[in-house]
Amino acid sequence: MSQTNQLAEQSKGLIFANSRQYGAMLPADQQEQSQVNGWLSAAYAALLKDKNLANAAMSAPESLMNALNEAAQLGLRPGTTQYYLTPRKNKGRWEVLGVTGYQGEVELMYRSGAVASVVVEAVHQGDTFRWSPGAMNQPEHAPNWFGDRGPLVGAYAYAIMNDGSVSKVVIVDQERIQAAKDASAGSDSPYSPWRKHPRAMYLKTAAHDLAKWVPTSAVDKSVQQIKATVGEKNTNAQVDAVTKGNTRAAIAEREDPEPQEVLEDAYVEAIAADDVDPGTGEISVDQAASTSQKAEVRKRMKALSIASDEESANQAVRDQLNNPGHKGVDGLTRGEADEVLAELAVIAAG
Template identity: 50%
Template sequence: MTAQTIGTAVARQDDKPTPSKLIGNNRAELAQVMPSHMRADTWVRIAQGTVRRDPKLLEAANASPASLMVALMESARLGLEPGTEQFYLTPRRVKGRPEVLGIVGYQGLIELMYRSGAVASVVVEVVRDKDAFRWAPGRMTKPEHDADWFGGVETRGALKGVYAYAEMTNGSTSKVVVLGRDHVAKAKESAQGADSAYSPWKTNEEAMWLKTAARRLSKWVPTSTEDRRIVQGTAERADRPSLTAADVEPDPLDITGAVEVDDDAIDGEVVEDGGQQ
């Protein structure tokens, strides 16, 4: 959605439509940028249901419909389902005013890898203190990981590390990404607003560990030209503290010009700029 299109879409709120109605009113614009395999009607219903179910998100969408539409357009152009671990819709406050921020989740990054056609499977797992984990770079093609998969934190212990790799359709194994607590802690420190109550680092820490590894893996997995643009661009854009109308390019695939960021700056999910929780 271009800045002009977003302006037109939000201008339709003159009659104070609900966020759900606003999404429905802009179905055509959202469908225009979706990948061809997506069903627009289903996607729109998912988006509407997500906003209706979360009071904080609904408040932010009512207060800032423009930020809602920017987040949804990003989700639509990537072909990811909003309000899921593919693409989070999160409330935040900027100068005390609620807004909506869209964040690509680890499952979204994995989905984009699969679309290349070069990936047969993707493995992304956390390692906990009581798990048995073995990895010898140069002597093993992939890690060995045994755990009580049905056990909780008390059984498996605290988060210790995370790893990711892909099995390619030609039978080979991609580079294996293995990160410890210090690597993830450094990524979290680089994330603006990570200590906010709204941040996924607070609400779903394990998912953010998984995303940290998935993002690193996305730089090593072979993809088609089209999907390389999406995967690399998404990994970078997800680190930015916010998206505005000016950030959304007319071409839904041409996001290779995204600003480069430090490899450890994983997520700028939530920005509290002088506002109150």
């Protein structure tokens, strides 16, 4: 049995031993035993595939329980894109931190029972986009799905309520995006989601802003429940209003959330070294380069016959960074390591 599986098996008891407690905390419409088992299994699956998360759960079992308690109260499935379970290092000790995901926030809007649909879209430079507050109740957006849409320029979000009205329309322009980046330490880091998944971050910013204006709830209000409350004729009219707009599958049936991704080794190393901003979870380019980054620099230099020993590798770093006083490979920051690796990639390609 692998180390990951051993850790996960040990932590399995922490999850399933408290199944009755979690089941009681879940919203009433999620308390059927089959649903509770699926909820618990999602958390277990996340630990099973991620040794760092499993290790954090065993190091601080109370932190895992706290995260699962919060997920249960919200009615979100842990270990998925609705609610992430992440390993963090706090004062030298590994622990589990629960984070509500973008999909979880949208799900809570639906569950309020006041929302018929939630629309969150990214806008590219090549799209046709019109929005005039006061003169329009929702934006007109016509993407060129099969052409070059150009770079991202913004995002927007709104909800269509059960009475057919439209919530406040949230517009995320470049000024708002820049403000979100400025508030996020390390947003220029190559490990930052702003660099790796910019579209998702545009959508996340829009969804976060919309959540301030739209009711949310952990209790699920299905279409059937809404019909029983406001009448089938009225609900069908709402559906028609949505489908006739350009909301593009705004009321599509919500599928089970996808499992969360396993953290990259470089990110885990940064957590262990306390190089991750606790508020944003991002790695700063000014932090020391990870062990894997420095090893990769040495490996590529040797493969390209640029450096055969440590001293020649250090000198090559000084030359590439144009910094005679640099300490060399061991003195690299994350940003510098990425710069050196990028230049080595160019040399290899040339």
